[in-house]
Amino acid sequence: MTFPRTLAATGAVLALGVLAGCGDDEPTDKPTPSAATSDVATDSGSATASATGMPSDEASAVPAYYVGTTPQGDRLYREFIQVAGADRLVATAAAITSGDPVDPDYRTLWPKGRFASVTRTADAIEVGLSGDAWLTPGSLQPAQAKLAVQQLVYSLQGVIGERLPVRVTYDGQPATTLLGVPVGDGLTAAPELDVLALxxxxxxxxxxxxxxxxxxxxxxxxxxxxxxxxxxxxxxxxxxxxxxxxxxxxxxxxxxxxxxxxxxxxxxxxxxxxxxxxxxxxxxxxxxxxxxxxxxx
The missing domain is CATH 2.60.40.10 (Immunoglobulins)
Structure with missing residues (x-):
């Protein structure tokens, strides 16, 4: 499998402004065929991150979900990207918000901007907003906003290999919405047949x-x-x-x-x-x- 693009640490910093630790279960190796066919990274042979959560200089493959057109309307397609010298959660969030997939048939629904932080805790993935623009849908239609949120959820859960909820904070406090979508106790992955390309x-x-x-x-x-x-x-x-x-x-x-x-x-x-x-x-x-x-x- 060829991975034609690598996200370096500088690209992730420009897109998010920070490097944040993402826990101890993230895969660090290029996905094997068995891992690549799962919607979350579950390669049992993958190395675990260091206890400090510092990014590795060795390139590793992580999943990012983008939007494509299907007979059922817009759906999510998965693309693996290479990350080197950057935290994988941070780099993946940067990839989907920058909207630069390798496949020209894919795109992102996310408005331009950046997250202030992306971290993993014991029971969740937490994303911090750098401003209030992403609390509301802006120019997105309700269905587009929901699919954009699923872009984020599926991508970040795919990086860590677990279906942990995604919680959102703004100005140090829990946010109630993301792109106008209620956050509740945490954003969860919608059923595959509802949001993924078939x-x-x-x-x-x-x-x-x-x-x-x-x-x-x-x-x-x-x-x-x-x-x-x-x-x-x-x-x-x-x-x-x-x-x-x-x-x-x-x-x-x-x-x-x-x-x-x-x-x-x-x-x-x-x-x-x-x-x-x-x-x-x-x-x-x-x-x-x-x-x-x-x-x-």
Missing amino acids: VNITEPAEGSVVSGTFTASGRASSFEATVPWELQDSSGKVVLESSAMADGWTDKLYPWTAEVDASELPPGSYTFVARTDDPSGGEGGGPTEDTKRITIK
């Missing part, structure tokens, strides 16, 4: 260089667990196609994997496409899909 590619990553036979993987909730995929050349012509089987499909997104034999294709630019199966023939709005632009050498 198919997501983990490998190959956007901009990957592959050769021979490569492994494609991701997560999906697709009819009868069937995940059709295809490889298109630079003209959009389909040069390979098949399907993968996910581990399930009815109640959440499940991992899927496919072996793609590109050994007989000429070198060049290609697009890997994975989509949900659509037995209705498009009557329900059509399949959800995710695409990754890759190079075959």
